[in-house]
Amino acid sequence: MSQKEQFKQLRDRIDKIDDQLLGLLNERADCALAIGAVKETTAGAVVYRPEREAQILRRVIKASAGPLTPTQITGIYREIISACRSGEEKPKVAVLGPVGTYSEMAAVKHFGQEVAIEFETGIEEVFRSVETGDTDYGVVPVENSTEGGIAITLDCLVITSLRICGEIDLRIRHALIGKGAEAFGMVKVVRAHPQALAQCRKWLDRHLPNAERVPMASNAVAADEAARDACSVAIAAPEAAEHYGLAVLHRNIEDQTGNTTRFLIIGRQxxxxxxxxxxxxxxxxxxxxxxxxxxxxxxxxxxxxxxxxxxxxxxxxxxxxxxxxxxxxxxxxxxxxxxxxxxxxxxxxxxxxxxxxxxxxx
Incomplete structure (x- = not known):
């Protein structure tokens, strides 16, 4: 059998598998809709059930014989669950804004793409949005593996009536972003959330020792400011660069490899x-x-x-x-x-x- 024939045979097999998957995915979505219809007759029923979703994910990970990794299976099934859940209702989730924050990334990692993100100006405002019922859930950072606890989140937890509904571990990969490669030699100001500045302290000491370090409400706000000032750069997720029309000048500038932030999902259930x-x-x-x-x-x-x-x-x-x-x-x-x-x-x-x-x- 020629190489061309082998490719055709394998691709035909993939097409058949895709057809089967499509039918099964739609069948699964129909089941989710049927569950939603039953919930409508049940007082106090909620669309998002984190304990049930966790059970599904752990079961499919355990059942898998490979070659897909547990991380890949988790990502695929979170999106399947997200799409099926949206047939009932998209959860409204408050996060620290604007677009491009790690809080947004954590929310999408957990809830999937089918989620209604509401951007707030601060962590206290995230709590307030959920407490008043403007949103269903909030995603807030609570501790970082390098810098420890997030004080404002811990203080809010003391006084809130909300409950923790879940947690998200997000690997943090900081990038230095600015107007272009030529901007690096012109840098006078580095802007970022205080946690990000602290997590990249040694890198900044080596590469930008004379630049002023300005704390911002979020890394995304820092990116927005950097887009307006050729002498200013920001520390943010690489994904934020495209949204704000910036270039990634340096990647992985965090001082500790494996730098991870733990986020909490707050809600009322x-x-x-x-x-x-x-x-x-x-x-x-x-x-x-x-x-x-x-x-x-x-x-x-x-x-x-x-x-x-x-x-x-x-x-x-x-x-x-x-x-x-x-x-x-x-x-x-x-x-x-x-x-x-x-x-x-x-x-x-x-x-x-x-x-x-x-x-x-x-």
Whole structure:
């Protein structure tokens, strides 16, 4: 068989498989629409069910024999789920704007392309948009693997009535973007969100030591400013360059390889368990001078053999050198051991607030 004949045979096979896939995808969409029709008769039913979607993704990843990788399968199925979900309704999701922020990228990574993105001017405004019902969900950064916790998000979590509905891990690849390659020698100002400036500190020290570093509300705002000023450049995602008519001058300028930001999905619903969940709490101890107070708060996790994944602190703003703690651990609050640990922790806490149980990031 000639090479041309081999290609034709294989391409014909691909065409047949595509026809089968198309039929199955439409059949799946019909099922999703039927589920939506049943939901319309059910009080309190919601379109977006993160625990169910997480179960689907983990099941298909486990069932796959390759050659597609888990990351590729996740990306494909998120878009299938997104398209089928949109037959019922597109979720309205608030993110830090404008166009081109990592928050937008995180939202699309999780919800897929079929989502109605609403851009807000700040993280507090994202919380407010969801609290008032203007949007269904919000996506906010909570911690970075290089720079740690995002203070404004943690502070908002203390006072909000919203719940955490999910998390997204987004690999952050910073680029230096500007008007053109010739602009690099003219740079007088580097603009970016404070976190981005901090994550690229060493690179900037080596390559642009004399440029002024100006913090901005978001990297996308920085890109917009760089588009107006030939002597200004921005740190942003490479994807932002095209939107703002800029060139990518240097890629991957972050100081730490593997630089990743964790985002939270905030909303108003309580979730059932998915089987692979995480629970988040806010705590404070009785009396900051009491020896071993923090140890007593955390001891129930060890007693009930629960794995803690994160511990952060912020000033309580109610007294000098008093702190609240943000705690994440594996498990769902409806699980027996987790429920017992929560009860024991609450006994030792001055402040005790469950932010939610939600599927772990994929």
């Amino acid at each position: 309580c979730l059932s368990g998915s089987g692979y969940d995480k629970t988040s709490l806010i705590l404070s101890a009785h009396g900051r001078d009491a020896p071993g107070s923090l140890q007593r708060l955390l001891a129930p996790l060890a007693t009930h053999e629960i794995n803690m994944t994160s511990l952060q602190s912020r000033p309580s703003k109610t007294g000098l050198w008093e702190y609240v703690f943000f705690l994440d651990f594996e498990g769902h609050q409806e699980e027996t051991l987790v429920s017992r640990a929560l009860a024991d922790i609450q006994k030792e806490s001055a402040l005790f607030k469950v932010l939610g149980s939600y599927p772990r990031s994929l």
